[in-house]
Amino acid sequence: MDVLQLLPSDRNATPARMAPLAKLPVFWALEGKRVVVAGGSDAAAWKAELLAACGAEVHVYAEDLSETFANLIDRSGVSSEGRLLHHDEPWSPQAFEDAQIAIADCADDEAAAAFFGAARKAGVPVNVIDKPKFCQFQFGSIVNRSPVVIAISTDGAAPILAQAIRRRIETLLPPSLKSWAALAQSIRDKVNARLSPGAPRRAFWEGFVDRAFGPVPGTGTEGDLLIEAGRFAATAKASAGRVTLVGAGPGDAELLTLKAVRALQAADVILFDDLVSGEVLELARREAKRLLVGKRGGRTSCKQEDINAMMISLAKAGKRVVRLKSGDPMIFGRAGEEIACLAKEGIAVDVVPGVTSACAMAARLGVSLTHRDHAQAVRLVTGHSRSGDLPANLDWQNLAEPRTTTIFYMGGRTASQIRDRLLAAGMDIKTPAVVMRAVTRINETRWLGIVDDLAQAMEAVGLDEPVLIGIGTVFAEAGSSFGTGSSELQFASKARPFQRRGVQ
Structure with missing residues (x-):
């Protein structure tokens, strides 16, 4: 289920913080009882x-x-x-x-x-x-690294599955974690006395966690950690907030990078786009405030200037802000504007790349965008300008070049114009074309045909969500996985294949 089905249109709305639970996991203190x-x-x-x-x-x-x-x-x-x-x-x-x-x-x-x-x-x-x-x-089935204790339950549905999960977790958590957890327990009060609540204290403990999956702590580790806590306290500033631009990928949470998950877990505030999926947000820190700042064509949207002002205000208040963007923040994500705006205010900015939709589309279709027999270059092109029309400065002669794969982002409303411009520039009307909506999500929709039929494709796919349009001979390979015949839609939640037409 994607985020549009979970969230109302109000930009300040937040998704459900917890999915339904079969049972409440509780850790009960029984010492001396x-x-x-x-x-x-x-x-x-x-x-x-x-x-x-x-x-x-x-x-x-x-x-x-x-x-x-x-x-x-x-x-x-x-x-x-x-x-x-x-x-x-x-x-x-x-x-x-x-x-x-x-x-x-x-x-x-x-x-x-x-x-x-x-x-x-x-x-x-x-x-x-x-x-x-x-x-x-x-x-539950227990993984014991006390004081770290993990319990797994399947609500009685499959005890053997719980045991299998426990075995998998056992291989991920080194025995040394027990010693690190005990050390954390012993120094917690001393560290908290040195570091007041907020970013410096959390930064110290995040550094501690990085060590906790390494070798067993030595005899001098406690002293070293307390010295480090003192150093954090000495250098801490009230306004030491920062912004991290994080790529959420196309929707499937399993495509997030480890660095992206860590950023979500460390955030105080998350400003997320309209297309970020609920399963991605589920990986965020529970205490983080979440604000929907989506921008969608044809809908009431949050202005970029307001988003910039929000990031600046929150960072100057000492918050760790994650600007969570669908796909990759550096590809049609207006990241350049946001970085420049934050840099002007002296606010530190990090960027965590994400899987851009074009790469996800290629993976879903099993197609290499630079297949040596078909293409020597790939172009990622925006399908609309600020006015909502096609950008005026596109070089259509180069885009029509047959040895190049071209992916149009946000081109659903201009698909017929894209078709007209490419054919006018000399592209063969039978050049393979793909249209994909909601890539990697449960409602993913695919159409495969030829560039001459792009207008009809959009009538079938619809304009309720952004789409990708892929054009180039590499997409002839996509049809071989799904049979031949007349062009039709394929929905990811159904088993039937989509088919192609007019591709030799």
């Missing part, structure tokens, strides 16, 4: 061990213990630690007194219902193992 485990099975033993690992005082009610459970209790050192206490008797309503959590492994639904009802009556959250209808909460 009483918990109840009923049953002596291996499954109950695993839950008891997990609760004990959280520092809970686990009261086990069971007349018979499995060998695994008995060994666990023997190893726990009950007399000295008091974390696993075995009661050689069945559970009773009195067992729930002062309990924080109650777990049971029950043989049948009747026994499960009795335990569930008693725990509910006592006001204790309850989980009956492998009986979802008698569970108020669930246990």
